[in-house]
Structure formats: structure tokens, C-alpha cells
Amino acid sequence: MFRRTALAALATVAALTMAGCGDDSPAASSAPSSSSSSTPTVSGTITVFAAASLTGTFTQLGKDFEAAHPGTKVTFNFAGSSALAKQINEGAPADVFASAAPKNMGDVKDKGTPTNFVSNTLEIAVPKGNPGKITGLKDFADKNKKIALCAVQVPCGAAADKVFKATGITAQPDSLEQDVKAALTKVGLGEVDAALVYKTDVLSAKDKVEGIEFPEASKAVNEYPIATLTKAPNAAGAQAFVDYVLSDKGKAVLSAAGFSAP
Numbered sequence: 001m002f003r004r005t006a007l008a009a010l011a012t013v014a015a016l017t018m019a020g021c022g023d024d025s026p027a028a029s030s031a032p033s034s035s036s037s038s039t040p041t042v043s044g045t046i047t048v049f050a051a052a053s054l055t056g057t058f059t060q061l062g063k064d065f066e067a068a069h070p071g072t073k074v075t076f077n078f079a080g081s082s083a084l085a086k087q088i089n090e091g092a093p094a095d096v097f098a099s100a101a102p103k104n105m106g107d108v109k110d111k112g113t114p115t116n117f118v119s120n121t122l123e124i125a126v127p128k129g130n131p132g133k134i135t136g137l138k139d140f141a142d143k144n145k146k147i148a149l150c151a152v153q154v155p156c157g158a159a160a161d162k163v164f165k166a167t168g169i170t171a172q173p174d175s176l177e178q179d180v181k182a183a184l185t186k187v188g189l190g191e192v193d194a195a196l197v198y199k200t201d202v203l204s205a206k207d208k209v210e211g212i213e214f215p216e217a218s219k220a221v222n223e224y225p226i227a228t229l230t231k232a233p234n235a236a237g238a239q240a241f242v243d244y245v246l247s248d249k250g251k252a253v254l255s256a257a258g259f260s261a262p
Helices: 002-022 026-034 052-068 081-089 102-106 137-141 155-167 180-188 199-204 215-219 235-246 248-256
Strands: 044-051 072-079 096-098 115-120 122-127 147-150 175-177 194-198 209-212 222-228
Touching: 044 052, 044 081, 044 235, 052 072, 052 180, 052 199, 052 235, 052 248, 072 081, 072 235, 081 096, 081 102, 096 235, 102 155, 102 222, 115 235, 115 248, 122 155, 122 180, 122 199, 137 147, 137 155, 137 194, 147 155, 147 180, 155 180, 155 194, 155 215, 155 222, 175 180, 180 194, 180 199, 180 209, 194 199, 199 209, 222 235, 235 248
Parallel strands: 044 072, 044 096, 147 175, 147 194
Antiparallel strands: 096 222, 115 222, 122 194, 122 209
């Protein structure tokens, strides 16, 4: 009787021992690692060079991105796309470049594959109340009107030049600005009667300016490309930010600001 009881106890101990060993088997030990992500951790500062016309939307996207990725900080350099491309080529440290035209993106040597993410259309901006009595594009040829345009080197200026050539209008600008925000500021301050800016800029400053649409704007629609830079100090962060801009959440912010699909 005692012998049978002892053998039964030994069998129970052996079974428990084998079960314990089973926890160290390859299948069991691999379970926790299967739930871990191989995606690079996104952290640190992400430096984004972006066209001036993206100031409002990208500032908002930067805040949203930081909220979605604790431990990150998105910093921006907003300016004319041609100036930004030059800065990048001269070695300015940047992770992402978002241009207001494919040409300026093409000027950047060390970039990944660009993706066109939005498009934008020109619109006439006038001060509230339209004191200069601007009615359309033809007024830009009137020497008696005070006119601001973007310099032809920047996308808004190149688009304006394309429209004027297509319509045979010889513009008579009083000032040529280095980015679209500078042209818009002159309108808001009442320093000029009108400027050619983007539709999105008129919407962003609707408390200070009014917009006049013109049919000829369809002759020069700007597409905006975005790309990571091959020498990005924060490569993982750069790709994560670009992905966020291209996501449904990013598209919603851009669409609300007046941008169209590319």
C-alpha cells in the first residue's frame, strides 16, 4: 500500500516538473516577442522645411503629430520653396521638405521619393471692402492700382507668371515678394490694392482680406510634393511625419484649409 502511494506521488511530481519545463519551450518563449513591434521608435526633434503657404496647416499637423507620438517635437522652417531648396542643398539640417511646386522639389539633390499630397489654386486677395475696386485679373495691368506679386522664383510667382502669359496680360506690380505670406501681409495692411496669392491664404486671413476668384486660375494649378531627405538627422521621425501628412487625419486638416487633392 505504501509503495503504491509513493509511486503515485513521484508520478505527480514528474508531471508538474515537465509542465514547468514546457514554459521554457521555444513556442512559449516566443509568444511575448510576437506581440512586440519591429517599427522603429519615433522620438526626438523632427525638422520640417515647408512652403510658406503651408504655415497654418502644418503648424496644426505638427501639434497633432506630437500628441500622437509623445516624446517628439516638430520644428518648422517656413519660407518660399526656392529659398528652402537652396538652404537644404547648402547643408541646412532638415528631415522633411514640403514644396509648393515640383520644380523646387526637383532642385533638391538629397531627397527620397516625393509624393504629391495636395494642390492649390491662385486667387486675388484684396483688403476688406475692396477699396481699390478690383474686379478681375485685368486690373493687374493697371498702373494706377497698387499690386503685389510673388517673385517668379517662388511657386506663387511662377504660377502668376504662367497665368499672365496664358491670358496676354502684362502685370504692373509695385512689389515682388519672396513668399506668398509677405504678399498677403501687404494686402492685409492695406499697402496694396490687390495681390495674387493662393486660395488657402485668403481663407486663412479672411478676417483681414477678401478673395476674388477668377477663371484663368485654372491655367496654373500648383501641386505640392513632400519627401524625406536622405541625410535626415531623424530618419524614423521624418518618415513618420510624412506618413501622418498622407494619412486620413492629415488629409482632413489640409482639406479644411482649402487645399484640394493632387
